[in-house]
Amino acid sequence: MSVSDPTFQASEFLQLLEAGLGNDDTRKKAIAGAKAVIVFTLKNKDGKDKSWILDLKKDGTIKAVEGALPKSDVQLILKDADFVKLAEGKANGQKLFMNGKLKVKGNLMKATAIEAVFKQLDPRPKL
Incomplete structure:
Protein backbone atom coordinates (compact mmCIF):
# COMPACT_ATOMS: atom_id res chain seq x y z
CA MET A 1 0.00 0.00 0.00
CA GLN A 9 -0.78 17.36 3.73
CA ALA A 10 1.82 14.98 5.20
CA SER A 11 1.58 12.78 2.10
CA GLU A 12 4.35 14.64 0.27
CA PHE A 13 6.72 14.40 3.24
CA LEU A 14 5.93 10.70 3.77
CA GLN A 15 6.85 10.07 0.12
CA LEU A 16 10.15 11.93 0.67
CA LEU A 17 10.75 9.83 3.77
CA GLU A 18 10.11 6.67 1.77
CA ALA A 19 12.54 7.86 -0.92
CA GLY A 20 15.17 8.63 1.72
CA LEU A 21 14.79 5.11 3.13
CA GLY A 22 15.51 3.77 -0.37
CA ASN A 23 19.17 4.72 0.07
CA ASP A 24 21.06 1.91 1.87
CA ASP A 25 23.46 4.17 3.80
CA THR A 26 20.72 6.56 4.88
CA ARG A 27 18.44 3.68 5.93
CA LYS A 28 21.22 2.07 8.02
CA LYS A 29 21.99 5.39 9.75
CA ALA A 30 18.29 5.96 10.49
CA ILE A 31 17.89 2.47 11.95
CA ALA A 32 21.04 2.93 14.07
CA GLY A 33 19.82 6.34 15.26
CA ALA A 34 16.26 5.40 16.18
CA LYS A 35 16.12 1.64 16.81
CA ALA A 36 12.34 1.91 17.05
CA VAL A 37 9.06 1.12 15.37
CA ILE A 38 7.08 4.35 15.21
CA VAL A 39 3.41 4.78 14.34
CA PHE A 40 2.15 8.18 13.21
CA THR A 41 -1.59 8.68 13.59
CA LEU A 42 -2.67 11.87 11.87
CA LYS A 43 -6.01 13.67 11.66
CA ASN A 44 -6.61 15.69 8.50
CA LYS A 45 -8.68 18.87 8.16
CA ASP A 46 -11.74 16.75 7.29
CA GLY A 47 -11.47 14.90 10.62
CA LYS A 48 -10.27 11.64 9.05
CA ASP A 49 -7.66 9.61 10.98
CA LYS A 50 -4.96 7.58 9.25
CA SER A 51 -1.84 5.82 10.53
CA TRP A 52 1.54 5.01 9.05
CA ILE A 53 4.20 2.72 10.50
CA LEU A 54 7.87 3.60 10.24
CA ASP A 55 10.04 0.56 11.01
CA LEU A 56 13.45 1.84 12.07
CA LYS A 57 14.23 -1.31 14.00
CA LYS A 58 14.53 -4.00 11.31
CA ASP A 59 13.93 -3.15 7.66
CA GLY A 60 13.72 0.64 7.45
CA THR A 61 10.35 0.86 5.72
CA ILE A 62 7.33 3.10 5.95
CA LYS A 63 3.81 2.06 5.01
CA ALA A 64 0.21 3.00 5.57
CA VAL A 65 -1.64 0.95 8.18
CA GLU A 66 -4.94 -0.72 7.37
CA GLY A 67 -7.08 -1.96 10.25
CA ALA A 68 -5.68 -2.52 13.73
CA LEU A 69 -2.42 -0.83 14.65
CA PRO A 70 0.61 -3.13 14.78
CA LYS A 71 2.86 -3.36 17.83
CA SER A 72 5.20 -0.38 18.03
CA ASP A 73 7.67 1.24 20.41
CA VAL A 74 5.93 4.60 20.22
CA GLN A 75 2.83 6.14 18.65
CA LEU A 76 2.67 9.84 17.81
CA ILE A 77 -0.85 11.26 17.53
CA LEU A 78 -1.31 14.75 16.08
CA LYS A 79 -3.02 16.84 13.45
CA ASP A 80 -1.80 16.50 9.88
CA ALA A 81 -0.77 20.19 9.71
CA ASP A 82 1.23 19.93 12.95
CA PHE A 83 3.03 16.83 11.65
CA VAL A 84 4.06 18.75 8.52
CA LYS A 85 5.41 21.62 10.65
CA LEU A 86 7.31 19.12 12.80
CA ALA A 87 8.72 17.32 9.77
CA GLU A 88 9.84 20.59 8.16
CA GLY A 89 11.51 21.75 11.36
CA LYS A 90 9.05 24.66 11.75
CA ALA A 91 7.65 23.23 14.97
CA ASN A 92 9.36 21.74 17.99
CA GLY A 93 8.15 18.33 19.17
CA GLN A 94 8.55 19.24 22.83
CA LYS A 95 6.47 22.40 22.42
CA LEU A 96 3.77 20.51 20.52
CA PHE A 97 3.72 17.93 23.33
CA MET A 98 3.61 20.55 26.10
CA ASN A 99 0.77 22.39 24.34
CA GLY A 100 -1.26 19.18 23.98
CA LYS A 101 -0.97 19.14 20.18
CA LEU A 102 1.17 15.98 20.19
CA LYS A 103 0.16 12.90 22.13
CA VAL A 104 2.69 10.13 22.68
CA LYS A 105 1.86 6.53 23.55
CA GLY A 106 4.76 4.28 24.42
CA ASN A 107 8.45 5.08 24.83
CA LEU A 108 8.81 8.85 25.13
CA MET A 109 12.60 8.64 24.63
CA LYS A 110 12.10 6.98 21.24
CA ALA A 111 9.74 9.80 20.30
CA THR A 112 12.43 12.41 20.98
CA ALA A 113 14.73 10.82 18.36
CA ILE A 114 12.25 11.30 15.51
CA GLU A 115 13.11 14.94 14.72
CA ALA A 116 16.75 14.00 14.04
CA VAL A 117 15.60 11.08 11.89
CA PHE A 118 13.36 13.40 9.84
CA LYS A 119 16.29 15.71 9.12
CA GLN A 120 18.52 12.79 8.21
CA LEU A 121 16.01 11.11 5.88
CA ASP A 122 14.87 14.23 4.04
CA PRO A 123 16.38 13.88 0.52
CA ARG A 124 15.72 17.52 -0.36
CA PRO A 125 18.85 19.64 -0.81
CA LYS A 126 19.97 21.52 2.27
CA LEU A 127 20.25 25.25 1.55
Missing part, protein backbone atom coordinates in the same frame (compact mmCIF):
# COMPACT_ATOMS: atom_id res chain seq x y z
CA SER A 2 1.27 3.45 -0.94
CA VAL A 3 2.21 5.98 1.73
CA SER A 4 0.57 8.64 -0.43
CA ASP A 5 -2.88 9.94 0.45
CA PRO A 6 -3.95 13.19 -1.25
CA THR A 7 -6.31 14.01 1.64
CA PHE A 8 -3.30 14.50 3.97
Whole structure:
Protein backbone atom coordinates (compact mmCIF):
# COMPACT_ATOMS: atom_id res chain seq x y z
CA MET A 1 0.00 0.00 0.00
CA SER A 2 1.27 3.45 -0.94
CA VAL A 3 2.21 5.98 1.73
CA SER A 4 0.57 8.64 -0.43
CA ASP A 5 -2.88 9.94 0.45
CA PRO A 6 -3.95 13.19 -1.25
CA THR A 7 -6.31 14.01 1.64
CA PHE A 8 -3.30 14.50 3.97
CA GLN A 9 -0.78 17.36 3.73
CA ALA A 10 1.82 14.98 5.20
CA SER A 11 1.58 12.78 2.10
CA GLU A 12 4.35 14.64 0.27
CA PHE A 13 6.72 14.40 3.24
CA LEU A 14 5.93 10.70 3.77
CA GLN A 15 6.85 10.07 0.12
CA LEU A 16 10.15 11.93 0.67
CA LEU A 17 10.75 9.83 3.77
CA GLU A 18 10.11 6.67 1.77
CA ALA A 19 12.54 7.86 -0.92
CA GLY A 20 15.17 8.63 1.72
CA LEU A 21 14.79 5.11 3.13
CA GLY A 22 15.51 3.77 -0.37
CA ASN A 23 19.17 4.72 0.07
CA ASP A 24 21.06 1.91 1.87
CA ASP A 25 23.46 4.17 3.80
CA THR A 26 20.72 6.56 4.88
CA ARG A 27 18.44 3.68 5.93
CA LYS A 28 21.22 2.07 8.02
CA LYS A 29 21.99 5.39 9.75
CA ALA A 30 18.29 5.96 10.49
CA ILE A 31 17.89 2.47 11.95
CA ALA A 32 21.04 2.93 14.07
CA GLY A 33 19.82 6.34 15.26
CA ALA A 34 16.26 5.40 16.18
CA LYS A 35 16.12 1.64 16.81
CA ALA A 36 12.34 1.91 17.05
CA VAL A 37 9.06 1.12 15.37
CA ILE A 38 7.08 4.35 15.21
CA VAL A 39 3.41 4.78 14.34
CA PHE A 40 2.15 8.18 13.21
CA THR A 41 -1.59 8.68 13.59
CA LEU A 42 -2.67 11.87 11.87
CA LYS A 43 -6.01 13.67 11.66
CA ASN A 44 -6.61 15.69 8.50
CA LYS A 45 -8.68 18.87 8.16
CA ASP A 46 -11.74 16.75 7.29
CA GLY A 47 -11.47 14.90 10.62
CA LYS A 48 -10.27 11.64 9.05
CA ASP A 49 -7.66 9.61 10.98
CA LYS A 50 -4.96 7.58 9.25
CA SER A 51 -1.84 5.82 10.53
CA TRP A 52 1.54 5.01 9.05
CA ILE A 53 4.20 2.72 10.50
CA LEU A 54 7.87 3.60 10.24
CA ASP A 55 10.04 0.56 11.01
CA LEU A 56 13.45 1.84 12.07
CA LYS A 57 14.23 -1.31 14.00
CA LYS A 58 14.53 -4.00 11.31
CA ASP A 59 13.93 -3.15 7.66
CA GLY A 60 13.72 0.64 7.45
CA THR A 61 10.35 0.86 5.72
CA ILE A 62 7.33 3.10 5.95
CA LYS A 63 3.81 2.06 5.01
CA ALA A 64 0.21 3.00 5.57
CA VAL A 65 -1.64 0.95 8.18
CA GLU A 66 -4.94 -0.72 7.37
CA GLY A 67 -7.08 -1.96 10.25
CA ALA A 68 -5.68 -2.52 13.73
CA LEU A 69 -2.42 -0.83 14.65
CA PRO A 70 0.61 -3.13 14.78
CA LYS A 71 2.86 -3.36 17.83
CA SER A 72 5.20 -0.38 18.03
CA ASP A 73 7.67 1.24 20.41
CA VAL A 74 5.93 4.60 20.22
CA GLN A 75 2.83 6.14 18.65
CA LEU A 76 2.67 9.84 17.81
CA ILE A 77 -0.85 11.26 17.53
CA LEU A 78 -1.31 14.75 16.08
CA LYS A 79 -3.02 16.84 13.45
CA ASP A 80 -1.80 16.50 9.88
CA ALA A 81 -0.77 20.19 9.71
CA ASP A 82 1.23 19.93 12.95
CA PHE A 83 3.03 16.83 11.65
CA VAL A 84 4.06 18.75 8.52
CA LYS A 85 5.41 21.62 10.65
CA LEU A 86 7.31 19.12 12.80
CA ALA A 87 8.72 17.32 9.77
CA GLU A 88 9.84 20.59 8.16
CA GLY A 89 11.51 21.75 11.36
CA LYS A 90 9.05 24.66 11.75
CA ALA A 91 7.65 23.23 14.97
CA ASN A 92 9.36 21.74 17.99
CA GLY A 93 8.15 18.33 19.17
CA GLN A 94 8.55 19.24 22.83
CA LYS A 95 6.47 22.40 22.42
CA LEU A 96 3.77 20.51 20.52
CA PHE A 97 3.72 17.93 23.33
CA MET A 98 3.61 20.55 26.10
CA ASN A 99 0.77 22.39 24.34
CA GLY A 100 -1.26 19.18 23.98
CA LYS A 101 -0.97 19.14 20.18
CA LEU A 102 1.17 15.98 20.19
CA LYS A 103 0.16 12.90 22.13
CA VAL A 104 2.69 10.13 22.68
CA LYS A 105 1.86 6.53 23.55
CA GLY A 106 4.76 4.28 24.42
CA ASN A 107 8.45 5.08 24.83
CA LEU A 108 8.81 8.85 25.13
CA MET A 109 12.60 8.64 24.63
CA LYS A 110 12.10 6.98 21.24
CA ALA A 111 9.74 9.80 20.30
CA THR A 112 12.43 12.41 20.98
CA ALA A 113 14.73 10.82 18.36
CA ILE A 114 12.25 11.30 15.51
CA GLU A 115 13.11 14.94 14.72
CA ALA A 116 16.75 14.00 14.04
CA VAL A 117 15.60 11.08 11.89
CA PHE A 118 13.36 13.40 9.84
CA LYS A 119 16.29 15.71 9.12
CA GLN A 120 18.52 12.79 8.21
CA LEU A 121 16.01 11.11 5.88
CA ASP A 122 14.87 14.23 4.04
CA PRO A 123 16.38 13.88 0.52
CA ARG A 124 15.72 17.52 -0.36
CA PRO A 125 18.85 19.64 -0.81
CA LYS A 126 19.97 21.52 2.27
CA LEU A 127 20.25 25.25 1.55
